[in-house]
Amino acid sequence: MKIIVSGGGTGGHIYPALAFIRTIKQKHPDTEFLYIGTSKGLESKLVTREEIPFKSIEITGFKRSISFENVKTVLRFLKGVKESRKIIREFKPDMVIGTGGYVCGPVVYAAAKENIPSIVHEQNSVPGLTNKFLSKYVDKVAICFESATGFFPKEKVVLTGNPRASEVAGIKKTDILARLGLTDLKPSVLIFGGSRGARPINEAVVASLESFAQKPYQVIYVTGDVHFDKVKKEAEAAGELKNVVITPFLHNMPEVLRSVDAVVSRAGATSIAEFTALGVPSLLIPSPYVTNNHQEKNARALVEKDAASLLLESELTSENLVRHIDQIVLDAEKKKRMSESAKQLGMPDATSRLYNVMLQLTGNRQAREK
Numbered sequence: 001m002k003i004i005v006s007g008g009g010t011g012g013h014i015y016p017a018l019a020f021i022r023t024i025k026q027k028h029p030d031t032e033f034l035y036i037g038t039s040k041g042l043e044s045k046l047v048t049r050e051e052i053p054f055k056s057i058e059i060t061g062f063k064r065s066i067s068f069e070n071v072k073t074v075l076r077f078l079k080g081v082k083e084s085r086k087i088i089r090e091f092k093p094d095m096v097i098g099t100g101g102y103v104c105g106p107v108v109y110a111a112a113k114e115n116i117p118s119i120v121h122e123q124n125s126v127p128g129l130t131n132k133f134l135s136k137y138v139d140k141v142a143i144c145f146e147s148a149t150g151f152f153p154k155e156k157v158v159l160t161g162n163p164r165a166s167e168v169a170g171i172k173k174t175d176i177l178a179r180l181g182l183t184d185l186k187p188s189v190l191i192f193g194g195s196r197g198a199r200p201i202n203e204a205v206v207a208s209l210e211s212f213a214q215k216p217y218q219v220i221y222v223t224g225d226v227h228f229d230k231v232k233k234e235a236e237a238a239g240e241l242k243n244v245v246i247t248p249f250l251h252n253m254p255e256v257l258r259s260v261d262a263v264v265s266r267a268g269a270t271s272i273a274e275f276t277a278l279g280v281p282s283l284l285i286p287s288p289y290v291t292n293n294h295q296e297k298n299a300r301a302l303v304e305k306d307a308a309s310l311l312l313e314s315e316l317t318s319e320n321l322v323r324h325i326d327q328i329v330l331d332a333e334k335k336k337r338m339s340e341s342a343k344q345l346g347m348p349d350a351t352s353r354l355y356n357v358m359l360q361l362t363g364n365r366q367a368r369e370k
């Protein structure tokens with residue numbers, strides 16, 4: 001089978017696409033993939049790093065307010081559709097899938113116009129503009145939260161979960177803690193602010209370094225690439241680091257998640273799919289700066305089931321951060337309960353479900369997975 005994948009902008013749209021490609025490549029090595037993204041997006045780095053064939057088109061997102069920029073965006077969209085049609089005609093895919101972010105708009109739209117079976121994958125409980133627009137044209141809309149159903153044409157919706165869940169669920173425990181300079185003998189907490197890092201979380205963590213130095217647990221603290229230099233300087237000024245390692249980005253997140261006792265993070269949908277697939281208890285600090293406050297809705301879906309704790313950014317202080325972490329990590333009963341509840345929400349078979357939807361669409365019955 002030949003598949004075009006498109007998704008970009010942030011890690012939350014790119015990692016599910018990469019996880020899907022890697023998992024399918026392992027099971028069906030003869031599957032050919034082509035990834036279409038933008039040259040400026042994070043995808044150009046992450047995809048080429050994996051040696052997956054990559055082509056770029058030029059496109060920008062819509063502004064929500066009326067502006068001259070939007071006129072230019074429409075023109076770029078039309079140009080993007082033209083470029084995508086050309087790539088599609090050359091590559092001749094059996095299927096096109098978009099995993100969100102504005103780049104997949106013209107690609108998936110072009111696929112539908114070329115009569116190629118198409119799917120969009122929506123990671124969030126509340127969809128973004130691009131996927132809502134595309135849902136009118138595609139054959140299927142794959143979702144991760146039941147609550148997303150109402151935003152799309154009902155007959156097209158399939159609950160598949162997030163392929164990144166399948167990828168992390170298959171990861172074995174490694175010696176990653178030792179490689180990070182940490183020990184196996186203490187509980188470990190991972191702190192990160194989504195794929196790009198989050199300034200408010202960084203500020204609270206830097207203010208907590210002194211407290212962490214006194215704790216019976218250790219912290220892996222990921223700042224986000226762009227924030228690293230500043231945080232490093234502030235941390236150095238705060239004194240000697242104890243119990244904490246600081247790093248700009250983790251390229252081996254699944255391995256790390258497998259080894260930690262709890263995680264503190266934004267409530268991005270792909271991150272949540274990973275925590276639940278592995279049953280990692282989490283303290284979620286939703287970003288209030290996202291469309292329709294969707295991260296808080298993502299987070300509340302876990303909190304309601306006792307799979308996560310919630311700390312709103314408006315209440316994010318060093319004291320509250322440390323207190324919430326202590327409440328999870330230092331209470332073995334609570335940690336176990338949260339872990340079990342999280343795991344019940346996990347969908348480790350997401351990639352197979354998504355692949356089966358594709359096979360149904362392409363009519364490739366023989367290859368259909370049992």
Ligand SMILES: CC(=O)N[C@H]1[C@@H](OP(=O)(O)OP(=O)(O)OC[C@H]2O[C@@H](n3ccc(=O)[nH]c3=O)[C@H](O)[C@@H]2O)O[C@H](CO)[C@@H](O)[C@@H]1O
Pocket residue numbers: 010011012013015100123124164192193194195196222248249250251252253254266267268269270271272274287290294295
């Ligand atoms: C600000 C914003 O618009 N955020 C959105 C974006 O978040 P964002 O891009 O932060 O997405 P997620 O939190 O869903 O996923 C982050 C991904 O990056 C990975 N990772 C992160 C840090 C690191 O050092 N290494 C690493 O590999 C995580 O393991 C995960 O796979 O897309 C998500 C999925 O559509 C949305 O739910 C978020 O609301």
